[in-house]
Amino acid sequence: MELDYPNMIASIPLFARAAWTTLWIAASGILLAGAVGLAGAFCLYLELPYLARPIKAYIEISRNTPLLVQLFLLHFGLKVDALPCAVMALAFLGGGYMAEAFRAGLEAVERSQVESALSLGLSHYETVRHVVLPQALISAVPAIGANVIFLLKETSVVSVVAVTDIVAVAKDLISLYYETAEALVMLVIAYLILLTPVCLAVWRLERKVKYAVFGR
Amino acid sequence: MSEILAVRNLRKSFGPHVVLDGIDFSVDEGKVLTIIGASGCGKSTLLRTINGLEAFDGGEIVFDGERLGPGTDWRRVRSHIGMVFQSYDLFNHLKVIDNITLAPIKVQNKRKEEAEEIAMNLLRRIRLDDKRNAYPRELSGGQKQRVAIARALAMQPRIMLFDEITASLDPEMSQEVLEALLELAATKMTMIVVTHEMGFAKAIGDDLLFMDDGKVVERGAPRDFFAAPRTQRARRFLSRFEYQI
Numbered sequence: 001m002e003l004d005y006p007n008m009i010a011s012i013p014l015f016a017r018a019a020w021t022t023l024w025i026a027a028s029g030i031l032l033a034g035a036v037g038l039a040g041a042f043c044l045y046l047e048l049p050y051l052a053r054p055i056k057a058y059i060e061i062s063r064n065t066p067l068l069v070q071l072f073l074l075h076f077g078l079k080v081d082a083l084p085c086a087v088m089a090l091a092f093l094g095g096g097y098m099a100e101a102f103r104a105g106l107e108a109v110e111r112s113q114v115e116s117a118l119s120l121g122l123s124h125y126e127t128v129r130h131v132v133l134p135q136a137l138i139s140a141v142p143a144i145g146a147n148v149i150f151l152l153k154e155t156s157v158v159s160v161v162a163v164t165d166i167v168a169v170a171k172d173l174i175s176l177y178y179e180t181a182e183a184l185v186m187l188v189i190a191y192l193i194l195l196t197p198v199c200l201a202v203w204r205l206e207r208k209v210k211y212a213v214f215g216r
Numbered sequence: 217m218s219e220i221l222a223v224r225n226l227r228k229s230f231g232p233h234v235v236l237d238g239i240d241f242s243v244d245e246g247k248v249l250t251i252i253g254a255s256g257c258g259k260s261t262l263l264r265t266i267n268g269l270e271a272f273d274g275g276e277i278v279f280d281g282e283r284l285g286p287g288t289d290w291r292r293v294r295s296h297i298g299m300v301f302q303s304y305d306l307f308n309h310l311k312v313i314d315n316i317t318l319a320p321i322k323v324q325n326k327r328k329e330e331a332e333e334i335a336m337n338l339l340r341r342i343r344l345d346d347k348r349n350a351y352p353r354e355l356s357g358g359q360k361q362r363v364a365i366a367r368a369l370a371m372q373p374r375i376m377l378f379d380e381i382t383a384s385l386d387p388e389m390s391q392e393v394l395e396a397l398l399e400l401a402a403t404k405m406t407m408i409v410v411t412h413e414m415g416f417a418k419a420i421g422d423d424l425l426f427m428d429d430g431k432v433v434e435r436g437a438p439r440d441f442f443a444a445p446r447t448q449r450a451r452r453f454l455s456r457f458e459y460q461i
């Protein structure tokens with residue numbers, strides 16, 4: 001295949017700048033999703049009255065509607081600006097997935113762990129803080145890692161609300177020069193550069209934390 | 217000899233099911249009370265009411281002169297009552313040493329060095345000081361159970377409750393755990409030991425309760441009980457162990 005290499009190289013600065021936007025959206029969206037998910041999972045774990053139903057509904061809705069539709073609703077329906085809209089939609093979607101990951105982690109901690117902590121004199125708060133939460137987080141590491149990678153990839157649809165991410169750059173280049181293959185190859189490379197370190201980091205964390213404590 | 221724990225007419229039901237049906241006994245300081253009885257007769261429930269993991273419906277529990285119940289500061293009381301369960305329940309994410317020092321540091325506000333010194337002394341006593349930096353998953357069942365005992369002892373409790381702590385161990389491992397208990401009894405630690413090991417019940421206890429169906433059916437010196445059980449129910453219970461051997 002003949003590619004227009006000079007033009008591809010010339011597009012690097014455009015992709016680089018847009019990569020920051022992609023990363024920024026991903027990082028803030030994922031952090032918010034983590035906070036939402038942890039809070040939601042905690043409320044379910046503590047069986048707080050009145051909250052369980054709405055939280056479960058949120059988890060189902062967020063996981064069963066496409067990000068594209070969530071973006072449309074926020075941007076065109078609720079008139080949220082493009083960039084905050086992208087972050088909010090990602091956090092909304094990711095919050096549901098993160099809640100499930102944390103919930104599974106919390107449930108993996110056996111009830112008897114709580115009883116032996118209490119019988120040592122630890123308060124309920126100390127038991128959650130020093131016994132339940134650390135183990136829940138450790139066993140949730142693989143699921144959370146998978147969610148992070150999934151959400152990072154999901155950012156590829158945010159350009160539908162006029163955010164200049166790397167997909168938007170590729171689309172612009174295609175409409176400017178009609179060099180579809182070149183733009184898409186650059187896009188693939190850009191995603192590989194963004195995702196590979198994250199995948200490696202997740203993989204290492206899994207090995208380090210999870211296997212050390214729970215074995216394989 | 218002063219009485220440290222008294223249980224009077226203790227009652228507890230799960231729904232319609234009466235599990236503790238008027239239990240009476242007391243334990244003097246420095247003594248070992250063994251409790252035996254068929255599965256489901258309420259032994260675990262009894263131990264769990266003593267340290268507040270289970271609420272009770274009637275009667276009273278007096279620990280060290282204090283009536284336990286709904287208003288009790290369980291955090292303080294539990295720090296004086298050590299409990300070890302069948303399933304060890306070491307904290308999986310903490311190394312052996314941190315399993316032992318967690319409660320002394322958080323509950324008794326001990327300095328880390330002080331807590332670690334206590335922990336190391338206990339680990340030396342159970343000959344596991346070389347495992348101080350191991351994670352629970354790296355230990356055998358018997359080692360885990362001995363660490364669980366050390367973890368409870370690190371709080372310097374007034375009394376220790378043991379709930380069938382050898383039930384999930386093979387004979388060799390239960391042997392090492394039972395030996396640890398005998399050593400502990402020799403230090404005059406007050407203990408209540410629930411066990412299915414009749415030989416052990418005979419060897420360790422100063423006093424023995426035989427429970428059946430939520431009631432104390434016999435109480436006495438272990439030697440007398442095993443030599444000549446007074447009730448039909450106790451004879452039937454003991455006969456089950458004979459043909460096992």
Ligand SMILES: Nc1ncnc2c1ncn2[C@@H]1O[C@H](COP(=O)(O)OP(=O)(O)OP(=O)(O)O)[C@@H](O)[C@H]1O
Nearest residue numbers: 230233235253254255256257258259260261262380
């Ligand atoms: N949380 C609970 N809810 C309902 N019933 C319970 C509960 N815990 C225990 N029981 C019932 O109470 C009875 C006594 O249980 P307990 O665990 O105290 O028996 P046990 O003497 O310790 O038996 P084992 O020797 O098998 O350990 C059993 O019939 C059990 O099914």
Ligand SMILES: [Mg+2]
Nearest residue numbers: 259260261380
């Ligand atoms: Mg039991």
